Amino acid sequence: MMPHLDARYLLCPMPVIRVSACVAGLSTGEVLTVRCTDRGALNDLPAWCRLEGHEVLQAEADSSGDVVLTILVHK
């Protein structure tokens, strides 16, 4: 099952800290889905992924207003 991380109601930089911890336990090729309420995550998580070499497959706000990102892990 694809891993999911609920980072709703967390503010910058906690979504990045939680994603970083979650990705540490994943392997190359796994895809992590993250749900946030902090709009800043749309900038921060892709920036963190660029620095770490992971790939953001999707980053958008859904109809509920939550920000949802899918991240392909590269190690």
Next chain:
Amino acid sequence: MENGKRKAIVLLSGGLDSMLAARLMLDQGIHVEGINFFTGFCVEGHTHAVREDRQKRNLRNSALHSAEQLGIRLHIVDVIDEYKDVVLNPRHGYGTHLNPCLDCKGFMVGKARAWMEQNGFDFIVTGEVLGQRPMSQRRDTFPVIARESGATDRLLRPLCARLLPETLPEREGWVDRERLLGLSGRSRKPQIALAAAYGFTYAQPAGGCCFLTDANYTHKLKDLWRSRGERRYDFDDIMLLKIGRHLRPRPHFKLIVGREAGENRFLEGYRNRFVHMWALDHNGPLVLLQGDANEADLDLAASITARFGQGRGALKVRVAVGRPGGPLGERDVKPLPAHALAAEWYL
């Protein structure tokens, strides 16, 4: 040392000074990575990210933005729990408000030292400038930070190193002291000029802004401690102090009133922790109640909830009252008149 390169860990706050310090190390062929500590009090975009009326701004973490421009890895470390002792028991005392700046810097450099040792790095770099901050960036406090953090002479301050005694990286020739700077004082003009030369962009020259230096925020934190009869806090406490209007109508309870849709949405995340209220027949805020409230208190809280909604002019407003794990109640109240909303209730 890997590939013949010495390795430095830079305390990257997201401000200009630490970004320049990191760049000076990169210019000398040092392998550089950044570390950023999240204490829970960092100003970093929090309220901007919550409030809908501010979401048109480019919301981003300044330290990540700095790291991207430098092309270095950034380790963001949660130190919320460990940091409590720094806030509650600062050995060197507070600044103007509840800012324990000298203890804070010693703590962070100490954490960086531990990280350096665990990860096989050679030295620590900060963006400190002699004389720039009144508590932590002075000639007499620099050695205190180096000593109490345990970093000793593995702590290099490239922006003002020429004004300070030589450190290990300089003595060993890992870095060339002649290519370090001798900046001092509060002006950031030299840094701004240097940033322009490097083509750096930044939100503001000073990074690492902290709510503990903010008069309004620390007033609310002191009120929290007073109401509990003891100085303690948890993560949610210090997050909620950043959100909404805070009113204490009675000594034993406080209300947090969302100011707009973004804050209401954020406060929704706390409905399973606190009694909460909102008007059913008018638009208005979500209100959290912290403390112990009896029936009369709940009526007062409901009337305040109605006061801050669009039904403030109505004769009667129906207010929903939710309790963690309990049934949803409703009560009809008269919105509190403006004159009854006492100024001293506002925190």
